[in-house]
Amino acid sequence: MSAPATKTQTTSAPGPSPTVPYASDDPNVELWGLDSDITPEAIRGPFGANIIGPHNIPIALENPSLLAPPTTDHGNVPNAKWPFALSHNRLQTGGWARQQNGENLLLLIPAASGIAGVDMRLRAGAIRELHWHKTAEWAYVLKGTTQVTTVTDDGQNYVANVNAGDLWYFPAGQPHSLQATDDDPEGTEFLLVFDSGSFDEGSTFLLTDWMAHIPKETVAKNFHTSQSAFDHIPSEELYIFPSTPPPQDGALPSDPQGPPPNPFTYAFSQVNPTQLAGGTIKIADSRSFHVSKTIAVAEVTVEPGAMREIHWHPTADEWTYIIEGTARMTLFAAQSNARTFDYQAGDIAYIPSPYGHYIENTGNSTLRVLEILKTDVFQDVSLNQWLALTPAHLVKAHLDLSDDTITHLSKVKPIVTAPQS
Structure with a gap:
């Protein structure tokens, strides 16, 4: 006699065992904000302890991710934050200038050798x-109108008024001037950016400084x-x-x-930004601003609750x-090194290439x-698209x-993600 038939039992195959433990779900949000009415402490969950020694509370309120960092931070990543408020300011009768360069930043960011800036x-x-200058000069006007003049090595002269949100660029060694109009x-x-981290605004080649150090009889002979x-x-x-404001017509000799083949200014403020789910982006580089051969920019807005997506710049x-x-921002520097910073x-x-990072809006207003x-x-690689x-x-x-989840990954760069509902 054959054995009695038995009911077939079906079981789902067990999932593979993880090679390493799963990442923690513990929250790692900022524990306070700039305007929080608290005494910030170096405590996150079961970790840390309160501060019983001297405590610079205003600095701690600005930097919650340094005092009570996310548990995902690990290892060693050099400092990636510099406030212009900490830069020495050079006061003149007509204005002022403060800079960020190797003198005040390379000690904190050893990799920050590529770019310097001046406000x-x-x-x-x-x-x-x-x-x-020995380096090229790129600029973004923050407020008001600046009249720029320049003359190329071929003797072509150029003058233009550059408004808020607009750009200018002068190649290395090309003489120029900057003057505030009275439109405002x-x-x-304005923000000046130079394509060398060792640039020093105090060591530029100035007309008056040069003329004062040539014998007058030689000047007359020249x-x-x-x-x-x-x-x-x-x-x-x-x-x-x-001085007196420049004439409105900006007349040149x-x-x-004749004129230069390409303008040295770019009306970036008039470029329509690309609308994204959580903000906007617009880009100016040598494809649109042809003379700008060493500096490219993306102006990005991020709405509250949104973020500039996780990405990196390849080169x-x-x-x-x-x-x-x-x-x-959290900067990922490979080999389990990651560190989070807060910005105002x-x-x-300063994010060295090709560190992975994002920019998260932590406030209640638009981040720009x-x-x-x-x-x-301008190039970037999107984690989502990859x-x-x-x-x-x-x-x-x-x-x-x-x-x-995989079907919801984006084959087109999100660039700025939508706020979470």
């Missing part, structure tokens, strides 16, 4: 005197005129000095060489300036940033994501 303010009519009665303020014609040249540099360091709002308006973030790269073409365009079985093997 400069000119009263209406004031002039940043005729000068040139307060004058102008210009084929009398020595008395130069009786009133300054005995030392002027740097920033007051007639030029037998260029990122020098980021916070124009408005508050932000948080007027702060600089400039992502500035030392390159001719995973979406990688074979699904590989993504599953690495991250154990469900089919549904």
